[in-house]
Amino acid sequence: MDFKFDIIIDYAPYFWEGTLLTIGLSIAGILLGTILGLFIGLGKIIRNKWLAFPFTCYVTFFRGTPLLVQILLVHFGVVPLFLGETNGIVAGVIALTLNAAGYIAEIFRAGIQSLDKGQMEAARSLGMNYFQAMRYVIVPQAFKRMIPPLGNEFVVLIKDSSLLSVVATPEIMYWGRMMTGQYARVWEPYLTAAFIYLFLTLTLTILLNQLEKRLKTE
Amino acid sequence: MDFKFDIIIDYAPYFWEGTLLTIGLSIAGILLGTILGLFIGLGKIIRNKWLAFPFTCYVTFFRGTPLLVQILLVHFGVVPLFLGETNGIVAGVIALTLNAAGYIAEIFRAGIQSLDKGQMEAARSLGMNYFQAMRYVIVPQAFKRMIPPLGNEFVVLIKDSSLLSVVATPEIMYWGRMMTGQYARVWEPYLTAAFIYLFLTLTLTILLNQLEKRLKTE
Amino acid sequence: MIRVDNIKKSFGKNEVLKGISVHIQPQEVVVVIGPSGSGKSTFLRCINLLETINDGHVYIEGVDITDKKTDINQIRTDVGMVFQQFNLFPHKTVMENIMLSPVKVKKIAKEMAYEKGIELLKKVGLVEKADAYPDSLSGGQKQRVAIARALAMEPKIMLFDEPTSALDPEMVGEVLEVMKQLAKEGMTMVVVTHEMGFAREVGDRVLFMDDGLIVEENKPKDLFENPQHTRTKAFLSKVL
Amino acid sequence: MIRVDNIKKSFGKNEVLKGISVHIQPQEVVVVIGPSGSGKSTFLRCINLLETINDGHVYIEGVDITDKKTDINQIRTDVGMVFQQFNLFPHKTVMENIMLSPVKVKKIAKEMAYEKGIELLKKVGLVEKADAYPDSLSGGQKQRVAIARALAMEPKIMLFDEPTSALDPEMVGEVLEVMKQLAKEGMTMVVVTHEMGFAREVGDRVLFMDDGLIVEENKPKDLFENPQHTRTKAFLSKVL
Amino acid sequence: ACGTSGTSGTGGEEEELKELKVMTDAAYAPFEYMDGDKIVGFDIDVINAVAKEAGYKLNIKHTGWDPIFVELKSGSYDIAISSISITPDRLKEYDFTLPYFLSTNKILIPEDSDIQSADDLMGKVVAVQAATTGHEAMEKLFGEKHKDIKAFENNNLAIMELEKGGADAVVADNGVIEYYSASNPDKKLKVVGDKDTFDAEFYGMMFPKGSEYKADFDKALETIIENGTYVDIYKEWFGEEPDLDTLKAEQEASK
Numbered sequence A, B: 001m002d003f004k005f006d007i008i009i010d011y012a013p014y015f016w017e018g019t020l021l022t023i024g025l026s027i028a029g030i031l032l033g034t035i036l037g038l039f040i041g042l043g044k045i046i047r048n049k050w051l052a053f054p055f056t057c058y059v060t061f062f063r064g065t066p067l068l069v070q071i072l073l074v075h076f077g078v079v080p081l082f083l084g085e086t087n088g089i090v091a092g093v094i095a096l097t098l099n100a101a102g103y104i105a106e107i108f109r110a111g112i113q114s115l116d117k118g119q120m121e122a123a124r125s126l127g128m129n130y131f132q133a134m135r136y137v138i139v140p141q142a143f144k145r146m147i148p149p150l151g152n153e154f155v156v157l158i159k160d161s162s163l164l165s166v167v168a169t170p171e172i173m174y175w176g177r178m179m180t181g182q183y184a185r186v187w188e189p190y191l192t193a194a195f196i197y198l199f200l201t202l203t204l205t206i207l208l209n210q211l212e213k214r215l216k217t218e
Numbered sequence C, D: 001m002i003r004v005d006n007i008k009k010s011f012g013k014n015e016v017l018k019g020i021s022v023h024i025q026p027q028e029v030v031v032v033i034g035p036s037g038s039g040k041s042t043f044l045r046c047i048n049l050l051e052t053i054n055d056g057h058v059y060i061e062g063v064d065i066t067d068k069k070t071d072i073n074q075i076r077t078d079v080g081m082v083f084q085q086f087n088l089f090p091h092k093t094v095m096e097n098i099m100l101s102p103v104k105v106k107k108i109a110k111e112m113a114y115e116k117g118i119e120l121l122k123k124v125g126l127v128e129k130a131d132a133y134p135d136s137l138s139g140g141q142k143q144r145v146a147i148a149r150a151l152a153m154e155p156k157i158m159l160f161d162e163p164t165s166a167l168d169p170e171m172v173g174e175v176l177e178v179m180k181q182l183a184k185e186g187m188t189m190v191v192v193t194h195e196m197g198f199a200r201e202v203g204d205r206v207l208f209m210d211d212g213l214i215v216e217e218n219k220p221k222d223l224f225e226n227p228q229h230t231r232t233k234a235f236l237s238k239v240l
Numbered sequence E: 001a002c003g004t005s006g007t008s009g010t011g012g013e014e015e016e017l018k019e020l021k022v023m024t025d026a027a028y029a030p031f032e033y034m035d036g037d038k039i040v041g042f043d044i045d046v047i048n049a050v051a052k053e054a055g056y057k058l059n060i061k062h063t064g065w066d067p068i069f070v071e072l073k074s075g076s077y078d079i080a081i082s083s084i085s086i087t088p089d090r091l092k093e094y095d096f097t098l099p100y101f102l103s104t105n106k107i108l109i110p111e112d113s114d115i116q117s118a119d120d121l122m123g124k125v126v127a128v129q130a131a132t133t134g135h136e137a138m139e140k141l142f143g144e145k146h147k148d149i150k151a152f153e154n155n156n157l158a159i160m161e162l163e164k165g166g167a168d169a170v171v172a173d174n175g176v177i178e179y180y181s182a183s184n185p186d187k188k189l190k191v192v193g194d195k196d197t198f199d200a201e202f203y204g205m206m207f208p209k210g211s212e213y214k215a216d217f218d219k220a221l222e223t224i225i226e227n228g229t230y231v232d233i234y235k236e237w238f239g240e241e242p243d244l245d246t247l248k249a250e251q252e253a254s255k
């Protein structure tokens, strides 16, 4: 099989732009997703079942349906409703954020529940009320435990953002598919895309491992 | 917004067929993925770095690149190489299996490493060699711990199989997209698809929780 | 000081406390012993409402803490508790552990809380560890910090749940020493422990619990040397 | 029986054993005591090569087990080990725990292994638990099963690493009882323990370790009542 | 050269030209496709010429095929040009300009294929782009949602499927598949037509219902056909003269 490097070089600038957009979308997704996810996670651990219900539904929906469906719904349904027109980048940020928030809410809940019950009891026995105990004792510790799974979610977002190519958001995979269209070739565009993704996810993983190590020694 | 139930009813038989295919593809993916994943997981924990290297690469590649890329590569690249022609269903089974195997290998490794070191030491101190200890003491226990994450991987596969719609494998999402094409409508097809997926993943989750409970009391 | 009036507590169908009544005087040191699972911890936890009580009443200085109208957080500031597993806050330094509740709950000025903290750390012999994180302390040191942290709320009563049983044997002494000192200063204390030496030296009264009931109670010397009940005898023969 | 010849062991830069030499006679019961971190566990683990030794030799019945040519698995069948954390196999019943190694490693017929298992369970007083799973046993029962499991390989030497320190105080007795019985029957034993009563009653010799060295060794009575070394004195004053 | 030809009423030289948002599925060479990050093609040249004539600025976006029909309706774009055939169904939901291109569906097959007409497709697997007239024609031929029709989200994927052996034929607009087989001789593909099965179709530019721009565009389109601009563009892309008579006849018919 002949592998044409020259067409990859032709497309290099577009892959570069796509890479920047992929990174941007993933960063936006992880940041906004964390904020929203914390809020939803806190909502989900409310003891009152009725108050917690909408949050539980949110998490169930976004974790229980394919991201592809979510992206199509957001792109063609939600964004035009608010913006009056579709916009691949806005839809990307929204879909990734909403999806990530569902997972991050669970990460947050797990972080809290992995804490020894004794921490809450010690805090309560010192006279703190539930909210004080959460705020000063539980949440700060849960946060630290959340860092590794949050990092993992970041990696997932980088990969998941490739689905935005379906709604023509010009990230890495979009250019890969354009290249396939232009040259009617398979291996060059998709392997190139695969290696860019691999580079991004591996770099991130290495950074995260170092961060984790540093946190552990602290 | 008017929501046209009649067009959903028109499409019901196709969604039904799509659902069966989605289920079939996910089951094939989880079964074959588990077999391949165990093999790769065992390969990855070999102490000899050189022997373990190809297995590590496998896991890195399939966990580090988007499934969409893998599907396109398998469909247009790998399957024609072996079959002489593309086949959306074969490509679906292969791509899902290869992808799942990467994750299952890690699940398996984690299952083994989560076991207390004391188990291995006790086995060795009773005169068992490494392979006896793995076979009689470590792997059986790791297996039991793998069941919940394997169940989770099954849920992931159900959702991920939606990406096969891109290569015209007629699963749920394919019909959802056909419906959009035919009626130029967004909400009906995608919400229908979303709810079918939600139904599948929730049902599976409930079954898995029951299984987990039963395993715990055993 | 504390009046426990026929309290009952079940977990599901498992009745763990089957009617416990005790009267604890100010400055009294009560030691609770008994086999594993007999309900000692549950009893302690009922006194500061870490468990909800199913039936019966607990009065602390005349206030019924089982009454729904009572402000539990207010009550808990009066009842310090020390756990087997220390439960220090790992993300805060020793001093921050001690100051947290006085500052956030009692709204005491930071400087005052800090001075108080130093004083308490002196008392438990750990001033030099004020800025250390809990993970860098030995078990005995952790437990002494936990005691100082509880004392920082100026409780009227201190509850101890097997404070030394997670410790290496060498470290037991240093913790018991602090507790003895506390008893001497007149703190009202309820202590669940397996340390019979401590019970004998410091305890005013020993309760022997078994199967959710107080089977026997007496002065330590009398109970240890002359147990009345067969179950008490059986238990003591094993642990003494 | 066992000759330990100037062994050294480091974890990274941390030298944990700094040259340990001991000679253990057949049927001797050697008790090892010492503060936490002094290297007691590491010393035991070196005797059955759960740790690789950096320097020095260990001879078991004249065979140098540190020699690369020696079949470690063969040696290990002669050296039974009991751990602080029991390490029973949770997915197997008590009887399966006991039979596993004889059947798989020694290739003994299942029926014979079963009979042997019953005999051993009788010895530790747990025949009725043969088909129970470890999780349903108390700590003391678990440890007795662990002893039976080690004995099933018919070892010539038994190593015990703090076998009672993960146990509730009431259960300590039942385990020590089994160990005493074993000693009486003439088993060669090396026991790391904090149970001074046991050391005094059963031990032929006590080694006091500190900081990777054997600081002092003597008959239990002499060592406890008349320690020579200041570090020994300091340690004993804390734990006795 | 900024092309204000005065048709937009009061326009002085300084006045900004009104910018229209145009949708296209740029995966349909030679009509509209990506050359790197630029959208090019016959359609693009035509609409640019028309817009210049009518006095508008264009902002052309590649959106994919399905979105064209969804989004034009929602009003977020003003116009779509994407080799869209004018069909009675589509006319119910959208407005079209006068036809600007004569097209018909044809069959793309490997050179050694024995398929000679649409009837030979029976029992063969056919790849199409979903929701195109080619897709409709195949459904008419095979039956709705027939197993042997593989519908992809764009034509490139369908052709790829054919090349990799997953389909025996691709049915799509003649312009596209003829261009493809001509520009990829190494792929050894050929195109066969079937006038009996596949009707002549005309592409039009598509507007939301009741669009205010339709009239301007119709007029400008007729102008560029008259003044030869259209013919130049056509020759540039297809290397031959357009069949203007048929096109004009259809234009008259659809007025």
Ligand SMILES: Nc1ncnc2c1ncn2[C@@H]1O[C@H](COP(=O)(O)OP(=O)(O)OP(=O)(O)O)[C@@H](O)[C@H]1O
Pocket: C011, C014, C016, C034, C035, C036, C037, C038, C039, C040, C041, C042, C043
């Ligand atoms: N949160 C809980 N849920 C269910 N059962 C519980 C809970 N806490 C305690 N129990 C049960 O209550 C009984 C008494 O427990 P408790 O901890 O009070 O005993 P204890 O005397 O403190 O024992 P130990 O000496 O082991 O600490 C036990 O049978 C225990 O299993």
Ligand SMILES: Nc1ncnc2c1ncn2[C@@H]1O[C@H](COP(=O)(O)OP(=O)(O)OP(=O)(O)O)[C@@H](O)[C@H]1O
Pocket: D011, D014, D016, D034, D035, D036, D037, D038, D039, D040, D041, D042, D043
């Ligand atoms: N696997 C290991 N890796 C690194 N350091 C270790 C390891 N095992 C033990 N150590 C270190 O070796 C030293 C001695 O440990 P060891 O467990 O032998 O002490 P010990 O006398 O048994 O203590 P304890 O009474 O707490 O069981 C300690 O400083 C410990 O941190």
Ligand SMILES: [Mg+2]
Pocket: C040, C041, C042, C161, C162
């Ligand atoms: Mg307790």
Ligand SMILES: [Mg+2]
Pocket: D040, D041, D042, D161, D162
């Ligand atoms: Mg040890």
